[in-house]
Amino acid sequence: MLDIRLIRKDPEGVRRNIMKRHREAYLQYFERLLSVDTELRKKMSELEAKRAEHNKITRLIAQQLKQGPPQASETQNMAAKLSSDIGEMEKVVEALRVERDRLLKLVPNLLDDTTPDGLDxxxxxxxxxxxxxxxxxxxxxxxxxxxxxxxxxxxxxxxxxxxxxxxxxxxxxxxxxxxxxxxxxxxxxxxxxxxxxxxxxxxxxxxxxxxxxxxxxxxxxxxxxxxxxxxxxxxxxxxxxxxxxxxxxxxxxxxxxxxxxxxxxxxxxxxxxxxxxxxxxxxxxxxxxxxxxxxxxxxxxxxxxxxxxxxxxxxxxxxxxxxxxxxxxxxxxxxxxxxxxxxxxxxxxxxxxxxxxxxxxxxxxxxxxxxxxxxxxxxxxxxxxxxxxxxxxxxxxxxxxxxxxxxxxxxxxxxxxxxxxxxxxxxxxxxxx
RNA sequence: GCUGGGGUCUCCUAGCCUGGCAGGGAGCGGGCUUGCUAAGCCCGUGGUCCAUGUGGCCGCGCGGGUUCAAAUCCCGCCCCCAGCGCCA
Structure with missing residues (x-):
């Protein structure tokens, strides 16, 4: 498959190259890939922010427990809520990732400049x-x-x-x-x-x-x-x-x-x-x-x-x-x-x-x-x-x-x-x- | 196929029993120091994200589960080693 980072960096160049294969399906995979990947990264950022928050609380709990058990329960409830939010978000991200990878595998390699152009x-x-x-x-x-x-x-x-x-x-x-x-x-x-x-x-x-x-x-x-x-x-x-x-x-x-x-x-x-x-x-x-x-x-x-x-x-x-x-x-x-x-x-x-x-x-x-x-x-x-x-x-x-x-x-x-x-x-x- | 032991960053290794930010060593690369091809010190040596920073997230064979929290506990699978079985 192509390096997704290359596709993000120069989508127009990749698109032009794919067009040389004269297959409508390849272009469709590519356009869909771009939108799914954008959505994926957006959702991933949100998920990671949530995880960062959760990680902070988890560390706080560890400290509180060292000082004495009773203080921790309130924070633990907050962490449990975050944890279940994260679970939901992970499902969304995972579905997007599967679709992104499926599309990525369907996009063909970039042609060498010397490959002759032709339909069949x-x-x-x-x-x-x-x-x-x-x-x-x-x-x-x-x-x-x-x-x-x-x-x-x-x-x-x-x-x-x-x-x-x-x-x-x-x-x-x-x-x-x-x-x-x-x-x-x-x-x-x-x-x-x-x-x-x-x-x-x-x-x-x-x-x-x-x-x-x-x-x-x-x-x-x-x-x-x-x-x-x-x-x-x-x-x-x-x-x-x-x-x-x-x-x-x-x-x-x-x-x-x-x-x-x-x-x-x-x-x-x-x-x-x-x-x-x-x-x-x-x-x-x-x-x-x-x-x-x-x-x-x-x-x-x-x-x-x-x-x-x-x-x-x-x-x-x-x-x-x-x-x-x-x-x-x-x-x-x-x-x-x-x-x-x-x-x-x-x-x-x-x-x-x-x-x-x-x-x-x-x-x-x-x-x-x-x-x-x-x-x-x-x-x-x-x-x-x-x-x-x-x-x-x-x-x-x-x-x-x-x-x-x-x-x-x-x-x-x-x-x-x-x-x-x-x-x-x-x-x-x-x-x- | 059965029984037992194992799989941790490039390599080696600690951590696992008893859950709380994966530590040490070697090699390699870069830098500093020095009178030399020695020695010493510092930094780097998985992946990813964009808000590019004194940043976040993920990563301990793979996939699930329990938990606020998993390298660590539980389940399934893959692979390696030893013994047994089978076999060209």
Missing amino acids: ETANVVVRSVGDKPVFDFEPKSHVDLITQLDLADLDRAAKIAGSRFYFLKGDLVLLDLAILRFALDRLVEKGFTPVFPPEMMRREAYEGVTPLQDFEDTMYKIEGEDLYLIATSEHPLVAMHMDETFEPEELPLKYAGISVNFRKEAGAHGKDTKGIFRVHNFNKVEQVVFCRPEDSPKHLEELLSNAEEIFRALEVPYRVVEICSGDISPKNAKQYDVEAWMPAQLTYREVVSTSNCTSYQAVSLNIKYRLRHGSAEKDYVHTLNSTAVATPRALVAILENHQQRDGVVKIPRALTPYMNGRTEIAPKAKPT
Whole structure:
């Protein structure tokens, strides 16, 4: 969420920024927030004055009782009256505070000045296209046909026991999945990232700090009867792990490479990508997470993007980088890039990476700060950034489709050969003649 | 899961039994003193509010309750430690 103090200090500036998202609802939340917050502060002042009065009397009672019990009863009656007044006022203030916080969480992050303006995804800006699209002298097969033909996954039996959007991954595709994850992890470790296996469930309180409320409805799975949610990405536990902490300046930037399973309901995606393993309920992902000083976050955003691009170049998958416009960007992001891989069977680019600068939006919710100078009392919120390094079902789809040969063989990218025990291709099983 | 012990400001710790403004130490930062890279002294080192001051309010794992008053008493929950149980 935004820092309420910033909103109080410059409501007009915040309003102008929110308008750039072209969503009437955001503005309504914001205007309502301003009035509720004003009312809250007024009521709080009154409450605190009353408490101050009550505290004085309470101290008086303590003194009187030292001198002798009989003197205290009259003052105690006054204190009791004040105490019940305070109880009433507290209820009012608490209701206002709950409403203020609810609205505050609904107001989106301030956009970076460089985020392109636009109404929806059609206004996203292609920054660059990298790699040559493969030229086939045959009709390229979809990944669905390839995994069926090569016996690399079983979708029907997965549906039987778990439902749609689940899969049994099999044989060489399992080895390739692990190879990709390990390859990506190694590249990040070389760059100073600390690899982390995080908890794959989180409590609601911590979770609310890293993701919009709407995600509890349409993204996250809840464990029945427990205050636990399956993580939708390792970004969530990795960012939340430092809640209520203050970093010394020399500890920043802090870089993690999270590796985990990701669970997503994909509610609202009915009918999209229903076949194959492109859009699924659980998948593996290596994620980059950075905590840094505010002035460094634009630089780190470019680094995270560059790291992800490096991995897709090594996988020999053609891609383009897209800058997400103000109407399409996630509410928690100030600036966002997507990397989209070329999918030859669909003749289109599909999202495989999302790189985000959340600036202080998550840090404010989670109360993550740093000292401006070592030992100094002055603190400010850190910035958090996250980016996919690689997510495997989608990377597998890209590799299968881009590296397929006429004879049904799929070439393994050279960079992965060492991670595949020297293997260079995935071939159909020899059929008995 | 059971039994017992615990969670206090950045860290350590006192206070809890017996309710009355959370005290001490260390580290860190700033200042002063001094012949030096020693030693000493003073201030600061949770959050928040606006009327910005010798100010108020809140804060002792979280949430309730009792009371004029709760770190302290009562209830529920979370987490840590030890032992037992279970277990890949």
